[in-house]
Amino acid sequence: MTTLASGLFIDWEGLTGQSKFVVDLISFPIFSAIAGLLTNWTGVLMLFWPVQFKGFRVPGLQILYPYLPRRVQVLPIFSGDGKRLGFQGFIPARAEKMASICVDKALLRIGSPRDFISELDLEGIGDYLADHARDQVKTIVDEIMYRDSPDLWRSLPKQMKNAVYQRVDRQLPNLCHRAFESLGDNIDQLLDVKNFVIRYLDQNPYILKDLTTTIAAPELKFMVRVGLLGAPFGLILALYLHIHSQIPYWGAIPSWAIVLFASAVIGVTVNVIAVKMVFTPGDPQPRYKYIWRQALLAKRQQQAATDLAHILAYQVLTVENLSNELLEGPNGDKTRQLIERVVAEEIHKQLGPAAFMVRAAIGKKGYENLASAGAGAGFSMAPAMVDDEAFVAEQAKKIDEFAARKLRKLTPGEFMEMFYAAVEQDAWLLYLHGGALGIAVGAIHLLTFGW
Template sequence: MDIVASGPFIDWEAMTGLSKFWIDMISVPLFSAVSGVLVNWTGVYMLFTPINFRGFYVPGLKTLFPFLPRKVQQLPIWAPGGIIGYQGFIPARAEKMACYIVDKAVARIGSVKDFYYEFDPQSVAVHMTEVVKRDLRPLVASVMEREHPGLWRDMTPAMREVVYDRIEAEMPDIAERALERIGENVEQMIDIRLMAMRFLKNNPQTLKDIVWNIAAPELKFMVRVGLLGLPFGMLFALVIYYYKNVPLLSAVPGWVVVLGGAALIGVTVNLLAIKVVFEPADPQPRYKYLWKQAKLAKRQPQAAEDFGKLLATNVINIPNVADELLNGPRGDRVRGFMENIVTQELDRILGRMQSVVRAAVGTKEFDAIRAGSMEAGLEYAPTMVNDEEFNAVQAEKIERFARDKLRELKPAQFMELIYSVIEQDAWLLYVHGALLGLGVGGLHLLLFGS
């Protein structure tokens, strides 16, 4: 057999006293195991890191870029202006990934009305009342002083107390009625799907945390699966040693076999890791799948709990929902709705006093007072939603709701939550495995020869 007995730099047979066969049987599996672990570890790393693009300018790249194949242009290694670098697959595809997660998870958990009523509007009304009462007097005074300072100054302390007491007494009912009316119309005020999608797109770190925390045990397992490179390497070592005895194959140069086999092992360990973690969703006979069921599917109850907690804590929480209501795409509609509520409530509170106040200040100024009351309430809204203890209690309700709904999903539906995120760029992981395998195979050639 035409086999080089030593590497370009070291005569391994002379140094170890072993034959070429045993040198390959030891070195090839070890290199393959290292390659497998390295391929899968860097593959998982590449999914998430770095969050932000990091790169450097390359002269002429901006001119060359339009001529590159479409698939190559889609790689997360380019930035405008001739910059080449890298960004994690998931952060780089934040908008698309957010879309998949929302469509596969949030939309299946419930509608915006379902989420709204899980916040328990009655408890929110009680909280609003308690918060507003602490600052009610300064709030009312600031509106009156701003919109009609003369009237406010002319009112005696006793008259001011009447206004304070009347509004304070009405606050619980006002808050409850307002939240009830919002609940009846919430589907016209907020799109929970778009809210979650926009938030995740603008917060790639949160998107990364959601994917990582749901599938952390499985992603770590994917790295360990790389150790399968060891048995694959043993088989490959036999191929390297004996392929010269096979007709036709003997014409293939040894270095081509080494590099091709190394690349194949890199792809195989990556492919197996993804398959074991994500397929099949439902238990199958072992003659179809040795592992019977995907590891993530087996852990659906715990993964559902993790997802529910992250969703409630980071995405669909009271501050985010309040911000979407007031400042989102439908914010003008919400403000108009709130103005209508404030107008009705003020008219009801003032009752018989309304005509007197209107006559004293004029219709235009009276309407300004009502509008100012609404604006003051909206300006005060952040104070009401920034109570961490209250928000934590509300988050627990959403967490339980999301967890229970996700646990009820069929395994195939649940698996789509994460697999749909990774599946889109799985080919990049396989290419990465092949290239890294080629690198390790080249190093083996350099050290041990063909």
């Protein structure tokens, strides 16, 4: 069996005057610590970066890709269309799955859509819209009438037009209140929170990255530092190599093979320890089950819950996002029909005794169109609401406080289930990365110090 007692470029024993055993006792812990730090540091980076897939087109990959096993296809080294080879952070690459877990394990435990909407100041929103729409009353009424009944509206005396403006103006608060009360009463049919959040986070994967890096920032730093545990493992490896050749049969295995194998094991082990200490167990356990008793993130549940609620309130469940989902989402037509019904009832009341004459002048169909047109004009008030930063911030604060209160009431096990479930299924990729990087560092050690 061929061995090399020193490195390819430096005779460490001659340089230091020490035996190979002493050189190994010093070098293996240092290299193992470096391997552990690199493994965990790059592992944390790979969780989140890059947010968007970065890669290059490979000729023929698109033809081969459909025949690969599903477990291989979902690896973040392939673009979604299977045409490019590259990389995307584990969490952004699994945005849809991560979002689904987030909803199932957190949002649906916090409350239903009705619970979230009830936290908003619906009456205040109605008053806000009514107040900001007053300057638009004349424009809205003219727009509706000129579009649906231009001859009638042009023929009306100015005094009658002013009377209509005044009636609409007086009814605005009541109209807005009733519209938002109806939305609140029917919110479960109009807003599918799970599909909305999954779709939104899938389209905005950077929020998932921010969510984890913000909530678990101290724990992610700890995961990197845990890599230093490679040092004692390296010391154990050096001691073992000193007696390896004396072991019957097993000692026939080349030392370099033992070093590479042990380096891979060390890379995997420090990764496993880091992930497990941060995410498991949620509820405190006896020392004989877990030396650390409880996940580090679970110990900070109160602060982590506050951070999670803040991100949900200010980046996901915002007034703007909820408004867009209600009006432009899959059930947007139902929302519009609901508002149209409320607006139609109000316009009938606003026309009052003149309703019969108006109906006769413009026809039954035109009269109904007039009522429905009010809803379309009413939608133009919504941008003013979401453009007011103070108003939006006030509503976000209500959602923030509500979500934080609910998340803090979850048991540590329930709270941690959301985070660990998002990492657990793809943890093997981190471990594989740790093993590969460990082998690389082990190979560098062999080239540097010999075998």
